[in-house]
Amino acid sequence: MAKNSEMVLAIDIGGTFTKLGLVNRAGIVLSNNVFKTGAKQPFGEFTKKLTKEVNQLLSTIDSSDTILAIGIGAPNANYKTGEMINPPNFIWGKSIPIKKTVQDILDRPSYITNDANAAALGELYFGLGTNMKNFVVLTLGTGLGSGIINERQLLYGNYGMAGELGHVNVFSDGRQCNCGLQGCLETYASVTGIKRSVFQLLADRTTKSILRNYSFEKLSGEKISEAAHHGDAIALQAFEQTAKILGSKMADTVAHLEPEAFILTGGLSQAGALFLNPLNRYMEAALFTAYRGKVKILLSEASSKEAVLGPAALAWQGLNTT
Ligand SMILES: [Zn+2]
Numbered sequence: 184m185a186k187n188s189e190m191v192l193a194i195d196i197g198g199t200f201t202k203l204g205l206v207n208r209a210g211i212v213l214s215n216n217v218f219k220t221g222a223k224q225p226f227g228e229f230t231k232k233l234t235k236e237v238n239q240l241l242s243t244i245d246s247s248d249t250i251l252a253i254g255i256g257a258p259n260a261n262y263k264t265g266e267m268i269n270p271p272n273f274i275w276g277k278s279i280p281i282k283k284t285v286q287d288i289l290d291r292p293s294y295i296t297n298d299a300n301a302a303a304l305g306e307l308y309f310g311l312g313t314n315m316k317n318f319v320v321l322t323l324g325t326g327l328g329s330g331i332i333n334e335r336q337l338l339y340g341n342y343g344m345a346g347e348l349g350h351v352n353v354f355s356d357g358r359q360c361n362c363g364l365q366g367c368l369e370t371y372a373s374v375t376g377i378k379r380s381v382f383q384l385l386a387d388r389t390t391k392s393i394l395r396n397y398s399f400e401k402l403s404g405e406k407i408s409e410a411a412h413h414g415d416a417i418a419l420q421a422f423e424q425t426a427k428i429l430g431s432k433m434a435d436t437v438a439h440l441e442p443e444a445f446i447l448t449g450g451l452s453q454a455g456a457l458f459l460n461p462l463n464r465y466m467e468a469a470l471f472t473a474y475r476g477k478v479k480i481l482l483s484e485a486s487s488k489e490a491v492l493g494p495a496a497l498a499w500q501g502l503n504t505t
Pocket residue numbers: 349350360361362363364367
């Protein structure tokens with residue numbers, strides 16, 4: 184590593200893994216670390232591990248290097264309060280002072296936002312969005328997160344919670360969502376959502392399927408993709424249904440925002456053309472004529488190590504604007 188480097192500390196807190204990185208202004212990850220988040224263990228355990236891992240990372244840099252700021256992406260994080268608010272799948276409490284916790288470890292200007300917003304900033308500064316003004320990032324993992332870039336700015340809304348597309352309604356009496364509502368988009372269009380669709384199809388039909396061999400816990404997005412690639416009728420139908428629901432809601436989003444593109448990340452997006460082709464077809468079919476043939480659906484090119492680019496972009500942006 185060159186001496187006198189300027190960098191930011193980026194922290195991406197996920198339900199399973201927490202990723203740390205030191206990232207320069209050009210978006211190069213100079214050094215990185217990954218550890219198990221322990222979402223089902225007390226928050227104090229996480230703080231201990233985070234302290235150890237941050238210190239380990241800091242030991243890799245030269246004394247002439249400067250860490251200018253910290254960027255944090257975390258589920259249900261609010262950039263105004265610096266807290267994670269009741270994140271599903273975590274037992275850390277109703278409001279977790281994550282920004283303060285990080286600043287207690289390393290005292291630097293710190294910026295926090297939810298993981299999908301951070302991913303959108305990562306695409307804006309270092310990814311597919313560098314030449315775009317208006318786009319929407321959809322993270323299709325355990326749930327469905329979204330980050331909206333409008334005129335090269337993240338859309339926050341009045342209280343910092345704009346763009347929760349995972350919780351727009353698809354069916355009024357639809358599937359129960361973790362958020363307490365019924366029929367939310369993420370209960371259909373996410374890895375968990377497509378697993379629920381597979382189990383529903385298996386119950387409704389007598390078709391042979393390799394997917395009958397798995398329990399709900401053992402079934403994964405990759406297994407459904409693999410089955411679909413081998414022509415499994417249930418898996419193909421599950422992708423078709425998911426694409427229909429998501430494509431139609433993306434068309435709604437186009438009517439609100441008219442983005443240049445959607446950028447997809449997360450487990451479900453890894454199915455590739457198998458999912459993108461029907462998704463594009465259903466979105467186009469549901470679009471108002473003025474928008475047809477104009478909105479691209481792209482797959483993020485960021486690797487798993489580069490998950491820290493989102494929080495890094497947030498930190499660099501924070502430094503530029505304050
Ligand atoms: Zn919901």
